[in-house]
Amino acid sequence: MFVIKNLSTSIDNQTLLQNINLEAKSGELNIILGQNGAGKSTLLKSIVKILDCTGEIYLDGENISNLSVETLSHKIAYMGQFNTGTSLSVIDILELSRRKYSGILLKQEDYTIIDKHIVEFNLQKFLHRDIDTLSGGEKQKIFLAATLIQEPKVLLLDEPISHLDPKNQIEILEIIKQKTKQNNLITFVVLHDLQNSLHYGDNIVMLKNKTIQEFQTSLSVDEKMINTLYGINCEIFWKDGHPFTFFKHIHQEYIEQIHSHKEQP
Amino acid sequence: MYARSLYSKNKLFTILLFTLIIVLLFMVSLLSGNNGIDFSDITRLNSSEDNFSLIFYDIRVPRTFAAFFVGASLGLSGTLMQAVLKNPLASPFTLGISQASAFGASFAIIILQVYSVSSNLSAGFMTAFLAFGVSMFTTLIIISLGKRSNMTPESLILFGVALGAFFSALTMFLQYFADDTDAAATLFWTFGDLSKAGLGIVGVIAIVLLLVSLIYFKFFWKLDALMLGDDHAKTLGIDTKKLTFRVMILASLLSALSVAFFGIIGFVGLIAPHIVRLIVGSSHKYLIPLSILSGGGLLLFADIVSRTIMLPIVIPVGIFTSLLGAPLFLYFLYKKKR
Numbered sequence: 001m002f003v004i005k006n007l008s009t010s011i012d013n014q015t016l017l018q019n020i021n022l023e024a025k026s027g028e029l030n031i032i033l034g035q036n037g038a039g040k041s042t043l044l045k046s047i048v049k050i051l052d053c054t055g056e057i058y059l060d061g062e063n064i065s066n067l068s069v070e071t072l073s074h075k076i077a078y079m080g081q082f083n084t085g086t087s088l089s090v091i092d093i094l095e096l097s098r099r100k101y102s103g104i105l106l107k108q109e110d111y112t113i114i115d116k117h118i119v120e121f122n123l124q125k126f127l128h129r130d131i132d133t134l135s136g137g138e139k140q141k142i143f144l145a146a147t148l149i150q151e152p153k154v155l156l157l158d159e160p161i162s163h164l165d166p167k168n169q170i171e172i173l174e175i176i177k178q179k180t181k182q183n184n185l186i187t188f189v190v191l192h193d194l195q196n197s198l199h200y201g202d203n204i205v206m207l208k209n210k211t212i213q214e215f216q217t218s219l220s221v222d223e224k225m226i227n228t229l230y231g232i233n234c235e236i237f238w239k240d241g242h243p244f245t246f247f248k249h250i251h252q253e254y255i256e257q258i259h260s261h262k263e264q265p
Numbered sequence: 266m267y268a269r270s271l272y273s274k275n276k277l278f279t280i281l282l283f284t285l286i287i288v289l290l291f292m293v294s295l296l297s298g299n300n301g302i303d304f305s306d307i308t309r310l311n312s313s314e315d316n317f318s319l320i321f322y323d324i325r326v327p328r329t330f331a332a333f334f335v336g337a338s339l340g341l342s343g344t345l346m347q348a349v350l351k352n353p354l355a356s357p358f359t360l361g362i363s364q365a366s367a368f369g370a371s372f373a374i375i376i377l378q379v380y381s382v383s384s385n386l387s388a389g390f391m392t393a394f395l396a397f398g399v400s401m402f403t404t405l406i407i408i409s410l411g412k413r414s415n416m417t418p419e420s421l422i423l424f425g426v427a428l429g430a431f432f433s434a435l436t437m438f439l440q441y442f443a444d445d446t447d448a449a450a451t452l453f454w455t456f457g458d459l460s461k462a463g464l465g466i467v468g469v470i471a472i473v474l475l476l477v478s479l480i481y482f483k484f485f486w487k488l489d490a491l492m493l494g495d496d497h498a499k500t501l502g503i504d505t506k507k508l509t510f511r512v513m514i515l516a517s518l519l520s521a522l523s524v525a526f527f528g529i530i531g532f533v534g535l536i537a538p539h540i541v542r543l544i545v546g547s548s549h550k551y552l553i554p555l556s557i558l559s560g561g562g563l564l565l566f567a568d569i570v571s572r573t574i575m576l577p578i579v580i581p582v583g584i585f586t587s588l589l590g591a592p593l594f595l596y597f598l599y600k601k602k603r
Contacts, residue, residue: 050496073502086492087547093493099486100502130546150501 002186007055009046016042018210026184031197034207040190044156048078077152091127097149121145136163155187173200283558290565294329331459332568333561334471338519340560343534345516348488349509350418356535357520361429362400366524368432369399371451375443397525404517457530457583485549530583532590539597
């Protein structure tokens with residue numbers, strides 16, 4: 001159980017998040033949606049103490065808001081949106097994820113965990129490559145693996161599929177979902193892909209105007225919520241028990257002249 | 266399986282190779298003197314004729330060890346600064362720490378008149394003490410200002426450059442009003458020269474170097490994590506601000522100590538890490554031990570050349586490292602861009 005009470009974040013007297021209250025269960029995948037600048041990344045960064053915030057956070061009944069960065073890192077793993085360039089090798093980066101537990105001499109157990117993830121993520125052929133020479137998608141996979149190797153209780157991922165092709169997107173989301181169930185993780189993922197969010201998420205957190213607009217199970221998200229969240233016109237269709245979203249044009253009047261439609265058979 | 270032991274074999278081989286080169290440079294350095302590099306010196310040492318063994322043990326041995334340990338200290342200092350400031354331009358020289366030392370020394374010589382009030386030995390110590398004090402003070406200013414105002418590493422470097430210019434100007438100001446002897450003494454002090462101090466000081470520098478390099482075992486992975494960005498490092502359990510502060514203090518201690526006793530030796534701290542990065546990549550697992558070796562090797566080499574290139578004149582090694590360093594640095598920048 002993961003509980004956030006009255007969390008607010010501000011930087012230089014500018015409020016970025018206000019009065020966030022949230023309860024998430026273990027083994028559930030929570031997707032955070034919202035417009036650009038709504039505070040999605042800020043929420044993740046506040047939880048993991050990259051940003052200072054007020055309020056309280058509880059994990060399984062323990063107040064974790066005042067823990068040191070080091071102790072907190074044993075419970076929460078985070079993957080950011082941007083990673084600065086380095087010329088470390090892939091294996092170096094994977095090994096870094098275990099060093100907060102074992103220091104410079106990794107144990108057999110650490111190597112077993114690393115090896116397991118190398119296989120799961122298909123990283124065998126990259127291991128000794130310089131990470132800077134890899135594509136955006138490959139980097140994302142590697143950093144996700146590095147995050148999971150930390151064996152956290154809470155997993156925070158900021159746009160983990162933004163650089164991936166459709167097949168890799170689905171693969172990664174499936175891994176995230178599976179790991180969440182298997183290891184009983186409390187997972188928060190920031191996504192912009194509404195379709196995938198509704199498909200894979202157990203719950204949807206909608207952030208608007210620095211606070212939570214809705215916190216719903218993904219199957220109970222309706223058109224009105226999406227329309228308010230993004231300020232667009234969206235229709236939801238159902239097929240095989242799954243919701244599918246269709247976005248209407250914003251500028252109907254221009255588009256009609258240049259847009260061709262197939263006649264319904 | 267896929268994950269390996271701590272060190273890979275071919276990189277251990279690189280470390281061994283570096284060590285061999287250092288041993289070789291040590292021997293050449295011990296054999297070079299007024300006659301250039303002279304291999305007959307080996308037999309002369311055994312025959313115990315004239316004053317040769319005196320020259321050998323009192324002049325060449327301290328100088329050779331000084332070259333290695335000062336170079337190694339500067340190399341490690343540069344590596345640590347580049348790691349925590351995340352900038353390949355960071356070094357004691359570019360951060361203004363060396364220029365601050367020079368100001369400290371000039372202050373001791375010109376304002377406090379240490380050479381006219383006390384013996385040469387204690388005056389030398391007073392000068393070094395002030396040089397050391399001012400440079401450590403400057404480091405504290407740089408770090409605490411950076412910490413308080415959340416300055417980016419780039420602005421810290423620019424601030425360092427500005428501080429360097431400021432201290433150079435203060436030094437020149439003092440020199441302008443000083444008499445000829447004092448002005449010459451301060452000028453001479455700023456030439457980095459390895460004959461300035463004896464084995465005792467070299468021993469102190471070696472011990473400090475050893476102690477600081479011990480942190481390697483606790484820190485190297487943290488410096489690697491820092492390269493992935495502060496955010497990432499924090500989630501790997503690293504208190505980044507504390508780490509930066511501690512590492513900067515240690516790095517400045519290393520360079521301030523060397524500069525205080527041997528004067529300004531530019532570019533070694535900047536270049537040693539770059540040479541290593543080109544060979545083994547940027548993981549601090551290898552970067553730290555190898556830049557200690559490459560810094561030491563670089564200064565040994567520079568010292569041998571500066572002693573033998575214009576015989577019988579011995580050029581202060583600081584002049585030579587800067588002459589050599591600028592084009593070398595340009596070369597590394599060019600190579601890296603590729």
